[in-house]
Amino acid sequence: MTGSNEYKLNQGPEDSISAVKFSPSTAQFLLVSSWDCTVRLYDVGGNTMRMKYQHTAPVLDCAFYDPTHSWSGGLDSQLKTHDLNTDQDTIVGAHDAPIRCVEYCPEVNVMVTGSWDRSVRLWDPRTPCNAGTFTQPEKVYTLSVAGDRLIVGTAGRRVLVWDLRNMGYVQQRRESSLKYQTRCIRAFPNKQGYVLSSIEGRVAVEYLDPSQEVQKKKYAFKCHRLKEEGIEQVYPVNAISFHSVHNTFATGGSDGFVNIWDPFNKKRLCQFHRYPTSIASLAFNNDGTMLAIASSYMQEKGDISHPEDAIFIRQVTDAETKPKST
Amino acid sequence: MGRKKKKQMKPWCWYCNRDFDDEKILIQHQKAKHFKCHICHKKLYTGPGLAIHCMQVHKETIDGVPNAIPGRTDIELEIYGMEGIPEKDMEERRRVLEQKNQETQKKKQNQDDSDEYDEDDEPGPSFQQTAAGQTPAGYIPPIPQPGLPPGSGATGIAPGSYSGGKLEIQLLSMLPPVGHHPGITHMAQLPPAANMLTRPAIPAVSAPAAQPDVTKPLFPSAGQMDSRVASTSAGSPSADSESASPIAMFPFTAQCQGPPTLPPSTSSDLSKPTFPAYTQATASLASPNTGNSTVSKPPSTMTSKPATLTTSSATSKLIHPDEDISLEELRAQLPRYQRSIHRQGQPTAAAPSAGPMGGMMASQQPGLRHPIPSQYGGPPQGMPGYIPGGMPPYGQAPPVGPPGYQGAPPRPPMGMRPPVMSPGGRY
Numbered sequence: 001m002t003g004s005n006e007y008k009l010n011q012g013p014e015d016s017i018s019a020v021k022f023s024p025s026t027a028q029f030l031l032v033s034s035w036d037c038t039v040r041l042y043d044v045g046g047n048t049m050r051m052k053y054q055h056t057a058p059v060l061d062c063a064f065y066d067p068t069h070s071w072s073g074g075l076d077s078q079l080k081t082h083d084l085n086t087d088q089d090t091i092v093g094a095h096d097a098p099i100r101c102v103e104y105c106p107e108v109n110v111m112v113t114g115s116w117d118r119s120v121r122l123w124d125p126r127t128p129c130n131a132g133t134f135t136q137p138e139k140v141y142t143l144s145v146a147g148d149r150l151i152v153g154t155a156g157r158r159v160l161v162w163d164l165r166n167m168g169y170v171q172q173r174r175e176s177s178l179k180y181q182t183r184c185i186r187a188f189p190n191k192q193g194y195v196l197s198s199i200e201g202r203v204a205v206e207y208l209d210p211s212q213e214v215q216k217k218k219y220a221f222k223c224h225r226l227k228e229e230g231i232e233q234v235y236p237v238n239a240i241s242f243h244s245v246h247n248t249f250a251t252g253g254s255d256g257f258v259n260i261w262d263p264f265n266k267k268r269l270c271q272f273h274r275y276p277t278s279i280a281s282l283a284f285n286n287d288g289t290m291l292a293i294a295s296s297y298m299q300e301k302g303d304i305s306h307p308e309d310a311i312f313i314r315q316v317t318d319a320e321t322k323p324k325s326t
Numbered sequence: 327m328g329r330k331k332k333k334q335m336k337p338w339c340w341y342c343n344r345d346f347d348d349e350k351i352l353i354q355h356q357k358a359k360h361f362k363c364h365i366c367h368k369k370l371y372t373g374p375g376l377a378i379h380c381m382q383v384h385k386e387t388i389d390g391v392p393n394a395i396p397g398r399t400d401i402e403l404e405i406y407g408m409e410g411i412p413e414k415d416m417e418e419r420r421r422v423l424e425q426k427n428q429e430t431q432k433k434k435q436n437q438d439d440s441d442e443y444d445e446d447d448e449p450g451p452s453f454q455q456t457a458a459g460q461t462p463a464g465y466i467p468p469i470p471q472p473g474l475p476p477g478s479g480a481t482g483i484a485p486g487s488y489s490g491g492k493l494e495i496q497l498l499s500m501l502p503p504v505g506h507h508p509g510i511t512h513m514a515q516l517p518p519a520a521n522m523l524t525r526p527a528i529p530a531v532s533a534p535a536a537q538p539d540v541t542k543p544l545f546p547s548a549g550q551m552d553s554r555v556a557s558t559s560a561g562s563p564s565a566d567s568e569s570a571s572p573i574a575m576f577p578f579t580a581q582c583q584g585p586p587t588l589p590p591s592t593s594s595d596l597s598k599p600t601f602p603a604y605t606q607a608t609a610s611l612a613s614p615n616t617g618n619s620t621v622s623k624p625p626s627t628m629t630s631k632p633a634t635l636t637t638s639s640a641t642s643k644l645i646h647p648d649e650d651i652s653l654e655e656l657r658a659q660l661p662r663y664q665r666s667i668h669r670q671g672q673p674t675a676a677a678p679s680a681g682p683m684g685g686m687m688a689s690q691q692p693g694l695r696h697p698i699p700s701q702y703g704g705p706p707q708g709m710p711g712y713i714p715g716g717m718p719p720y721g722q723a724p725p726v727g728p729p730g731y732q733g734a735p736p737r738p739p740m741g742m743r744p745p746v747m748s749p750g751g752r753y
Contacts (some may be wrong), residue, residue, distance in 0.1 A: 035663070057666045058663055058666070074665065099656065116655065139655075155652070181651075181652065182649055199644070199653075200646075225642075231641065234643065266347065297656045299653055300645050300647065301645065
């Protein structure tokens with residue numbers, strides 16, 4: 001059902017995809033981590049897999065430090081960096097439990113990992129080595145970097161904002177304004193706030209400035225829900241990705257749909273066709289011309305048979321991603 | 327938003343009282359919901375226009391404006407957007423909005439207060455929590471027990487009465503010990519204190535519950551709750567450990583056990599003002615193109631609990647496994663992935679407490695932590711985790727995660743190993 005503006009990646013992972021991330025400077029390269037224990041690098045333009053490296057257990061997240069270095073971690077609790085030029089691995093360090101998130105903060109030049117061991121660890125990418133361990137109140141489920149700040153979403157619906165330049169104390173402790181488990185948090189490119197999604201088909205748009213006038217602007221909306229035979233099926237919203245240019249964002253849910261939202265006018269801009277199965281991860285490339293869509297069953301209904309996991313690359317247009325001036 | 331004629335407040339629909347960001351959106355809404363002909367679906371511009379259309383084209387009379395709330399169905403009033411709204415209704419609206427704003431302010435202040443109380447097992451705050459039992463007080467009943475002096479706890483409180491009456495009695499009986507603050511002060515603090523139930527209450531539940539069991543004979547079901555909480559509090563302070571049965575005992579617990587304290591379906595003062603943008607936005611985000619009619623429903627028809635989710639109600643079903651842990655954690659517990667974790671021979675030998683891990687997948691991360699492979703006390707000798715020494719039944723080469731068999735083999739071997747098997751037994 002893919003049109004000419006969308007195609008499936010060849011040599012995809014052999015099990016569910018946990019994360020897709022585009023290279024920060026090269027719009028063509030995509031890093032993909034998977035439950036098949038591999039991390040793969042794709043040239044999306046030519047639709048080829050360029051490189052693949054292994055972990056000893058399923059990989060839950062990956063990130064580019066720079067166009068030639070990828071970092072990844074997963075159920076093996078080990079943080080690895082891979083040199084994409086020399087195809088060499090280095091084990092940088094480890095957590096005490098599986099690593100769930102790996103992100104890079106360009107402003108502070110530090111890699112950040114979050115784990116189910118309830119800690120966030122910083123890593124200096126140049127050496128590379130550990131640059132601190134910071135306890136969180138609960139297992140880390142998601143995190144996102146906004147400028148020099150870090151937003152951490154944990155179990156128990158907690159949200160913490162840290163200043164990466166001063167990790168001695170938590171800058172803000174919040175509770176998710178959604179009543180259900182936090183699934184994903186992504187910061188706005190303009191660093192003013194973040195978008196938080198839950199397992200209950202809902203997304204909240206929140207602001208970092210704690211002052212009352214700014215906090216009044218926060219809102220939430222329902223999405224990724226389908227009505228079938230009078231019963232509303234409510235799906236987790238697993239993935240969020242921001243368009244770097246327009247500050248609009250895409251959400252992907254376990255219903256298999258991808259929606260693009262304009263947070264300023266509070267409108268949905270676009271909904272793509274339904275994908276074969278749950279959307280596990282989304283990523284816009286750095287110039288906002290392409291969206292990588294990982295369609296992977298996430299065991300929402302238990303361990304049942306499901307459509308094949310696949311990654312789709314879609315060329316997106318301004319019409320789909322740009323706010324409409326009213 | 328840029329509209330000049332906003333009548334000093336946000337545009338709202340006179341027919342159904344909904345708020346909109348923009349008058350243009352309001353008009354679109356009115357045309358689609360109130361001025362649309364039910365016969366031919368033509369969208370008219372006003373109520374009278376619709377009436378005339380139905381009469382002339384379909385020879386039918388309509389008696390009221392469709393989808394309007396009672397009292398606002400007048401078909402003869404010519405209202406377009408914000409124009410034509412009777413002055414008295416405008417004033418009424420302004421008054422209602424002001425009231426709501428005041429409550430929002432008050433609630434916002436109280437929210438700030440509650441944020442300061444991070445860890446709470448002092449008697450002070452927990453008294454207030456108890457006192458706030460009238461509102462979303464689900465887990466209040468266990469809290470007062472340790473605070474109650476044995477005498478007052480025993481007097482006159484029938485074990486069977488778990489309704490609000492009991493809470494009030496406890497409140498009154500607790501005032502004397504509190505002493506320095508007159509009872510009125512406590513009373514005044516009740517509604518605000520309710521907001522503190524969010525996080526502070528949860529550690530408070532597990533902490534005081536572990537204390538004296540004086541009240542156990544008096545409050546049998548609460549006693550059970552205590553023991554349950556006490557056992558799981560050893561494992562983790564998170565409220566995730568509380569299982570579903572306390573909820574059966576305390577009906578209103580169901581609505582606010584754990585962090586989601588605000589009972590979603592009741593229109594208590596606490597739920598609305600706290601996230602005004604939240605509830606309003608659900609209405610205003612109904613993009614006309616999607617016909618997403620669910621947006622107009624009340625914010626949530628579901629209740630939630632920390633350990634397990636209420637996944638369905640009459641009208642909606644949450645597509646997520648019951649346990650309130652992340653999908654990745656659930657998946658990592660599958661045997662085929664556990665094998666690859668074991669293969670690394672994580673040497674951590676710490677045995678987490680066997681109790682909570684026993685059969686409760688919901689309970690914590692122990693299932694994922696690498697203490698599990700400690701059964702080998704070290705390197706795995708090239709054999710995948712579940713197969714006990716000397717029994718390689720499947721002669722399996724340990725390549726990465728072959729989902730050859732799932733579940734059955736792990737169980738018997740696990741039984742043979744004395745310590746720390748529990749997560750394996752889950753499978």
